[in-house]
Amino acid sequence: MNVPSQPWSLMNKIYRQVLPSVHKELAVWKQRAEQIPNSELRTQALESIDTKTFHCEGGGIYALLSADDKWRSEVIRFIIAYQTISDYLDNLCDRSTSLDPEDFALLHQSMEHALSPGTELENYYALREDQNDGGYLHDLVSTCQTILAKLPSFEQIAKSLIELERHYSNLQIHKHVIHEERVPRLQQWFTENERDLPAMSWYEFSACAGSTIGIFCLVSYATNKDLSPDLVDKIKEGYFPWIQGLHIMMDYLIDQEEDQEGGDLNFCFYYENKEQMMDRLMHFFNKADEAARALPHSRFHSLITRGLLGIYSTDTKVKNQPEVQSVFKKLMRAGGLPAYYFYWNSFVYRKVKTS
Template sequence: MTVPSRPLKLMAEIYTKVLPEVHRELKRWKEKASKIPDPELRKQALSSIESKTFHCEGGAIYSLIAEDKRKDIIAFIVAYQTISDYLDNLCDRSTSLDPEDFRCLHRSMLHALTPDVKPENYYRYRSQQQDGGYLEALVQTCQKVLSELTALKSIQPALHQLAGFYCDLQVHKHVVRDQRVPRLMEWFQKNKAHLPEMSWYEFAACSGSTLGIFCIVAYAAARGDEMKLLVGKIKDSYFPWVQGLHILMDYFVDQEEDRIEGDLNFCFYYPNDQEMMDRLKHFIEEADAAIDTMPDKNFHKMINRGLLGIYLADRKVAKQRNVRVLARKLIRKSGGSGLFFFVNGWLYRRIRQSI
């Protein structure tokens, strides 16, 4: 089986091989979430699945790299992304503002990448405790898939580095409001020497994606021992530019919603719209350049364009006049394949929402 390198083939495989399996996995986790004893934990678990299904759908596209291990990799991606979305809800919508609580919750994301570690009580710093084994089951699903990869030792340092950035971000961005930016800026200063030129809020965005982890795990399933040579190239291709583009687009379409909710949005820190557009275009160009030496580079370039198209097709864009105007410029920047994925994403979202 070859990795898709043309848009039509990619979309055909997404609809026939990826999405049905993703929805089967999510149905299983939704059933387990519905049995969580604590009402608040149950509410957030169910809400995270219902409102963020497209995160799992998008991430699972990387399973097409994994050849005959595709279903196993979808199980890993759905479980890991479900942990991420669930914890994001717990931190975003809970009464807790305790960084120790957030750090403890997110230890589950590091444990999910470490099969020889036993899950622990990740809720120990909060009053809600009884999740009926939901988070532990998600962690163990990830551990089981990774434990069967012959390349696990080769890829673990890269996985832990990317997950470490992700977990640090989630801690810093959810604390008391007036501490968030100072903490994020201090964190950026500690890492600045190892980064290309960017702002603190762009580094934070680059840290907030799980795509690099999914890409590395999918290749490990397909390439085995080759990963000793490949893992560094994959990590450096996805972090910072591809991941940064992914999360900046997420924030780009959420601006009005985050303004109403009072949530942190990294697009708010650009001095003006022109600077934001220049930097988004820079991220598009750098992401393209970064994946130019990747195996299956056409596949990864389509993912890049697909990210742009799918986010820009979100209904939220149409409701924000200024964002809508800027989105048209980004669609033009993304070229023909970007327009293809924009139209496809627009149709898919509206068909799904009408069912």
């Protein structure tokens, strides 16, 4: 396993090995989505791929932790299928006429089944009007199951995968119900989990739950046959809450203006002021960096934390939000030269993609 430990070697592998494979897999699922009979499901499936490609591009980086090239290819297939389920369901919940938590829970049952080889698939659309996807969601779930069943150390990670998935799915259920119930449901959910968490607020816990990267990291390491239970715990506890929390707080940080206009839930809105938000984001960065240093291939995981800063700071949404710009300036200084390296790479990549 030759895991990159320098910014330039990481970017070289991303451009040469990860992105071509990610785009190849996405093209397969896009072609499959185009054949969905129901027009609403087809629209949401295609839009989730077209507008959220960067989720798969970022997730695919974790395949570099795989045992060898053969496994890297398989892990990328898993990551793209699983992230495509996540993005598709997010669209179905976010843009749905339904506000039924039971509907959202049944849809997200597919994400647990995707992590449970051998589990029988269900009609995940049973509680909504639009149902005929031509087997699209079942195919995504089955692809994930097939790959996981082959992992040398799947049994060692199985429990942790489900734990992370349940946090993610509960967040999606609670945040998509009617507006008046969203915050009370999220607060109650936090209360149920608070004793198992380091000191944080309900909205920070919600953010920590909203990432899939801990799952991708565990799956990549499970391509090694000698994965120990202690290491599994260390990976899970490093990624949840801190590295996942940093990931999703960056997402909400850049979406503030957009969410304000759309009346959408944004966890950055609940800080008392900009200073408190800055202090807490810096705390998340420092704790994420501390967690990364405690993991095997620590340089790789530290580069991920800095990459999150650099990549999100180049998003076009940032330039119209002066307060967000000032937050990123402080975070980037904390991230040092690697963060700036990823900033310039991301800036150039975005320019090339849009030209």
